[in-house]
Amino acid sequence: MSTEPGPEAGGKSLFSLQRRERLMEELRAHGAITVRGIAAKLGVSELTIRRDVNLLADEGLVSRVHGGATLPSPLDRSATAGLPSPHSYSIGMVVPSLDYYWPQVISGARAEAEEQNLRILVRGSAYDAADNRRQVQALLDTQNIDGLIVAPDMTGERGQELLRWLNALPIPVVLAERRSPGDNPAHRLEWVATDHAFGAGMAVRHLWQEGHRQIGCLTDSSSPTSPHVVRGWRQAMKALKIPVEKSVHEDSAQLVNGDRAAHFDHVLELCKTTGTTAMLVHSDTQAVAFVQHCVDRGIQVPGDMAVVGYDDEVAYLAEPAISAVRPPKQYVGKVAVQLMAARLAEGRLRPVHRIELNPELILRESSVGAPRVPAAGVLQDSL
Amino acid sequence: MSTEPGPEAGGKSLFSLQRRERLMEELRAHGAITVRGIAAKLGVSELTIRRDVNLLADEGLVSRVHGGATLPSPLDRSATAGLPSPHSYSIGMVVPSLDYYWPQVISGARAEAEEQNLRILVRGSAYDAADNRRQVQALLDTQNIDGLIVAPDMTGERGQELLRWLNALPIPVVLAERRSPGDNPAHRLEWVATDHAFGAGMAVRHLWQEGHRQIGCLTDSSSPTSPHVVRGWRQAMKALKIPVEKSVHEDSAQLVNGDRAAHFDHVLELCKTTGTTAMLVHSDTQAVAFVQHCVDRGIQVPGDMAVVGYDDEVAYLAEPAISAVRPPKQYVGKVAVQLMAARLAEGRLRPVHRIELNPELILRESSVGAPRVPAAGVLQDSL
DNA sequence: TCTGAAACGATCAGACTCGAACAAGCGAGG
DNA sequence: CCTCGCTTGTTCGAGTCTGATCGTTTCAGA
Incomplete structure (x- = not known):
C-alpha cells in the first residue's frame, strides 16, 4: 500500500506543518526515524525530510543523527551547546x-x-x-x-x-x-x-491537642487566601467531629478601628455563648489586633482564649507573642x-x-498552655 | 544481520546516538559494562562500541577501563576536573x-x-x-x-x-x-x-472538538490510575453538559480473552443504544484490544467509533494507530x-x-476524523 | 619477571548520508 | 496573464559512519 505517495487518507500532499507533525508522531512512537523510511512513508524526497528534521532540531524537538533523527537526548551535544545561551533571560x-x-x-x-x-x-x-x-x-x-x-x-x-x-x-x-x-x-x-488549607488544618489540630474542643475562625474575605483557610478549617473540624455549623465563623473584611472593636466584642460574645476557647485568625495583623483587644477586655491569652494567626508577618510582635501558620514565602x-x-x-x-x-506552624505563647513545653517551630514532627 | 538499516519492522540497527543512550542505560542499571557484552547485545562490532565509549569518556560521562566502561568514578583521574562528589547518597x-x-x-x-x-x-x-x-x-x-x-x-x-x-x-x-x-x-x-484527571479531560475535550456528542469511558479498576481517569472524564463531561448517567461507563478489570470479547460486545451494544461514538479507554493495552475487536466486528475506527487510549505504552502499534494520553513518565x-x-x-x-x-495528548488516527485537519501534537496550542 | 590471550587503536575501504546549488511546481496578488 | 515568493525535487561531490585487518599494549597467571 505504501508503494506510492499518498499512503495516508487520500493522496493529498500534506502541508509542511502537517508533515512535521507526522514526523514527530513517528518519532514518539518509535523513538527514532530514518530519513529514508519517513521519506518513503510520506511520499516525499529525502531532502525534504532532512530539511524538516533540521528545522525541528533547531527548535530542540528532535536530535539529529546521521541517517535520521531521535527524540531529544541529553547526549546530543548540539542541544546542550545551544540551550545555555549566553544571553541571560x-x-x-x-x-x-x-x-x-x-x-x-x-x-x-x-x-x-x-x-x-x-x-x-x-x-x-x-x-x-x-x-x-x-x-x-x-x-x-x-x-x-x-x-x-x-x-x-x-x-x-x-x-x-x-x-x-x-x-x-x-x-x-x-x-x-x-x-x-x-x-x-x-x-x-x-x-x-x-497549601493554606493544610496550614489551617494544622492549626486546628494543634489547638485540639492543646485541649480545645470548640475552635472558631476569623477571616478576612477580601484576601484571596481566605477561602483556602476556611476550607482547611472546615475539613479539620469535620475530621475532628466538631460541628462546624455551631462554631464561630466571622468575617472582618474592611473593618477599621471603631468598627473593628465592636466586631471583636461581637465575636467574643459569640465565643462565650458557644464555649469557644480558641480562634484561628486569618491575617496575623488581625490576630495582633484581636489579641490586643482580648487583653484590653481582661481576657487571658492563652488562658481564656487561645489564638493562632495566619501568615506570620507580625505575629511575634504581639504581647503575648502569637502562634502563627507561616507560609513558605x-x-x-x-x-x-x-x-x-x-x-x-x-x-x-x-x-x-x-x-x-x-506551610509550617510556629508555636508561640498565644496558643500553648502553661504546663506544656513552649518549644516552637521547625523541630516538631509529631503533629 | 540486515544489510540495510532497517527503518521500521523492529529492525535492530540503531543510530549511534541511540546506541550511546542504550549504553548509558546499561551502565546506569549495572554500574559497568563490557565492550564484548554490549557489542553482542546491540549487534555491532566491538570496535564501534569502543569508539562510543571513548566518545562518552571524553565528555566525562563514563570511565574507561580495560575491557569495558564504568560509571564515572572519582578515582578516575582522567575524569574532567574531578566532579564535586563529597559523599554521594x-x-x-x-x-x-x-x-x-x-x-x-x-x-x-x-x-x-x-x-x-x-x-x-x-x-x-x-x-x-x-x-x-x-x-x-x-x-x-x-x-x-x-x-x-x-x-x-x-x-x-x-x-x-x-x-x-x-x-x-x-x-x-x-x-x-x-x-x-x-x-x-x-x-x-x-x-x-x-494529573490523570486533566489527561482524561483533555481527551474528552478533544473528542468533543472532533464532533462527538456521546463519549464513553472504559476503565480498569484494578489500576490505581483508574479513579483519577474516571474523575477527569466525569468533570469534563459535566463541563460539556453531557449527561454522565446516560453515558457508557464500563469496567474491564480482570477480564481475559473470551470474557473480554464478550464484554467488548456488551460495550459496543451499549454504545449503539446510547448513541456513543467515542470511547476513552484506560490502559492503552485495553485500547489496542478494543480497537482490534471493533475492526473484527466491522466497525470503522475512527469512522464509527473513535478511540483514545490512556498511558501510551503500546497505542502506536495498533492498526489504526491509537490516539493516547501520555503521562510524562x-x-x-x-x-x-x-x-x-x-x-x-x-x-x-x-x-x-x-x-x-x-500529561500530553498524542493524536493518531483512531480519533481524528477524516474531514478534519489531522495536525497533532506539540505544535498545536489551541486545545 | 615472563608469556599467552585478550583488548586496543591506527589505518583503510566501502556504503551510505548530507547539503549546496540549481530547477521545477504551486498558489497569491497585481 | 504574468511575476513573485515559497516549497519541493534532482544531482553530485564531500563528509560520516562502520567494520576488517593488523601491529601494539595491557592483563593475569605461572
Whole structure:
C-alpha cells in the first residue's frame, strides 16, 4: 500500500506543518526515524525530510543523527551547546502588594534568580484583574521579558478572562500563590502555591491537642487566601467531629478601628455563648489586633482564649507573642523562579508543573498552655 | 544481520546516538559494562562500541577501563576536573511493576540521579501494601539508603497504615504517581504525580472538538490510575453538559480473552443504544484490544467509533494507530529524584513539596476524523 | 619477571548520508 | 496573464559512519 505517495487518507500532499507533525508522531512512537523510511512513508524526497528534521532540531524537538533523527537526548551535544545561551533571560514579576507578604516572596525569587543568572523586574499592582493586566502589559511593552511570574486576581468573569489572556501569552507564565483551575482555559499555566488549607488544618489540630474542643475562625474575605483557610478549617473540624455549623465563623473584611472593636466584642460574645476557647485568625495583623483587644477586655491569652494567626508577618510582635501558620514565602518565590528557569531551558518538552508547598506552624505563647513545653517551630514532627 | 538499516519492522540497527543512550542505560542499571557484552547485545562490532565509549569518556560521562566502561568514578583521574562528589547518597526506589509504565519512570530517575551524583537501587514489588512494605524494609535493612522513592498501594486500611509507616520513617520519602492525602497522617510525605484527571479531560475535550456528542469511558479498576481517569472524564463531561448517567461507563478489570470479547460486545451494544461514538479507554493495552475487536466486528475506527487510549505504552502499534494520553513518565522519575536531592541537600528547612505534572495528548488516527485537519501534537496550542 | 590471550587503536575501504546549488511546481496578488 | 515568493525535487561531490585487518599494549597467571 505504501508503494506510492499518498499512503495516508487520500493522496493529498500534506502541508509542511502537517508533515512535521507526522514526523514527530513517528518519532514518539518509535523513538527514532530514518530519513529514508519517513521519506518513503510520506511520499516525499529525502531532502525534504532532512530539511524538516533540521528545522525541528533547531527548535530542540528532535536530535539529529546521521541517517535520521531521535527524540531529544541529553547526549546530543548540539542541544546542550545551544540551550545555555549566553544571553541571560529577563523575567517579569507582578505582585499585588509590595508591603505585606510579597516582599519575602520577591526576596526568595531574587535570590534564586541570581543563582540562575536571571534578571527579575518586579512591579506592584492592585488586587484587581484590570490592573494586573495593565501591569503585565506594561512589562511586555517596555521591557522585553522572556517569562512572567504573576499573582493575578482570579475572581469573577474578569479573573477568568485574565487567566485566558495569560494562558495565550507567547511567553511562559508561572502563577505565584494562585492555582489555575485544572481544566481547559488555563492548561498551559504553571503555578506554585502554599497549601493554606493544610496550614489551617494544622492549626486546628494543634489547638485540639492543646485541649480545645470548640475552635472558631476569623477571616478576612477580601484576601484571596481566605477561602483556602476556611476550607482547611472546615475539613479539620469535620475530621475532628466538631460541628462546624455551631462554631464561630466571622468575617472582618474592611473593618477599621471603631468598627473593628465592636466586631471583636461581637465575636467574643459569640465565643462565650458557644464555649469557644480558641480562634484561628486569618491575617496575623488581625490576630495582633484581636489579641490586643482580648487583653484590653481582661481576657487571658492563652488562658481564656487561645489564638493562632495566619501568615506570620507580625505575629511575634504581639504581647503575648502569637502562634502563627507561616507560609513558605521565600520558597514560593524561589520555586516560581526555578519553574521559570527550567521552562526557559527545556522548552515545550517539559510537562506543565503545578506545585503545592506546605506551610509550617510556629508555636508561640498565644496558643500553648502553661504546663506544656513552649518549644516552637521547625523541630516538631509529631503533629 | 540486515544489510540495510532497517527503518521500521523492529529492525535492530540503531543510530549511534541511540546506541550511546542504550549504553548509558546499561551502565546506569549495572554500574559497568563490557565492550564484548554490549557489542553482542546491540549487534555491532566491538570496535564501534569502543569508539562510543571513548566518545562518552571524553565528555566525562563514563570511565574507561580495560575491557569495558564504568560509571564515572572519582578515582578516575582522567575524569574532567574531578566532579564535586563529597559523599554521594543512596536512594531506594520501590515500584509496583518492572514491565509496564514504570521502566520509563525508572529510566528518568536514573538519568537524573546520575546528573545529581546519586545512586539508585530499584526493587519491584507487587501491587499490595504488605509487599510494598516488605520491599522497603529489605532496602532499609540490607542497603543503607538515605532516601526512598516509592509508589505504594494506598487502598484500604492497609494502605493508610503503610502511609503512616512511611511518614514515620527516619529518612525522607517521595511518592511517585501517588498523592498522599493533604491532611494529617502523611504530612511529611512529598510526592510527584501525573494529573490523570486533566489527561482524561483533555481527551474528552478533544473528542468533543472532533464532533462527538456521546463519549464513553472504559476503565480498569484494578489500576490505581483508574479513579483519577474516571474523575477527569466525569468533570469534563459535566463541563460539556453531557449527561454522565446516560453515558457508557464500563469496567474491564480482570477480564481475559473470551470474557473480554464478550464484554467488548456488551460495550459496543451499549454504545449503539446510547448513541456513543467515542470511547476513552484506560490502559492503552485495553485500547489496542478494543480497537482490534471493533475492526473484527466491522466497525470503522475512527469512522464509527473513535478511540483514545490512556498511558501510551503500546497505542502506536495498533492498526489504526491509537490516539493516547501520555503521562510524562520520564519526568515523574526525574522530578522525584530532584525532590529527593533537594530534600537531602536542604534538610527540614525546605517546605514539603507536592507536584502535579500534566500529561500530553498524542493524536493518531483512531480519533481524528477524516474531514478534519489531522495536525497533532506539540505544535498545536489551541486545545 | 615472563608469556599467552585478550583488548586496543591506527589505518583503510566501502556504503551510505548530507547539503549546496540549481530547477521545477504551486498558489497569491497585481 | 504574468511575476513573485515559497516549497519541493534532482544531482553530485564531500563528509560520516562502520567494520576488517593488523601491529601494539595491557592483563593475569605461572
